[in-house]
Amino acid sequence: MVNYWLMKSEPHVYSWAQLVKDGSTHWDGVRNYQARNIMRDEMALGDKVLFYHSNCKPPHVAGIARVCREAYPDFTAQDIYSKYFDPRASPDNPRWMMVDIEPVSELETIRLPDLRANGALDGMPLLRKGQRLSVQSVSEEHFQIVCAMGGISKI
DNA sequence: GCCAACGTTGGC
C-alpha cells in the first residue's frame, strides 16, 4: 500500500531544483521526534511525497517525490563537523533517522494561499494554524487534489 | 523583523 506525505524544505537550504539535479537525496537533519517516528515507522519504499518549500514567499509545493530508501541512521548526527551534530547519538543509538527520496514529477507551483483557498483541502494538516511538523501525512484524496492543482491529473 | 505556536530542557 502506498502512503502519502509532505516534506518541508527551505529552498535556500535544499530546493526541489537541487533534488532534480542530484537525482536523489538523503533527508538529513530532521531533529523532531514526531517527524523521525514517521520516517522510521511509517514511510515505505514507493510512498509519494509532496515536496514543499517553506520559509519563502510565498511558501509552495514544488514537486512530487518518492521514497527510494527506507529509514536508516542519519549519519550527520554523529558528525562533529555537521550543524546537525547531536552528542547523544552513537553507532549503538543513532537516535535520528532519515530516508532517501527521488523526484517523480515537477508541478506547476502551488502557493500556500491557493491551497488555503481550496475548500476541498479543508482539514489538511499543513493548513492548520501553528503546524510546524516538517514531515507530515497527507490523505490520498488531498494528495490527488494538490497534484491536480499542479497540473498532474493522476499519479 | 515580528511573533504565535509548539517542542525541548531541566530544576524542583
Add this chain to the structure above:
DNA sequence: GCCAACGTTGGC
C-alpha cells in the same frame, strides 16, 4: 511528573 524558561519554526 510538573511546568517555567527557552529555542525553533515558519507564516505573515
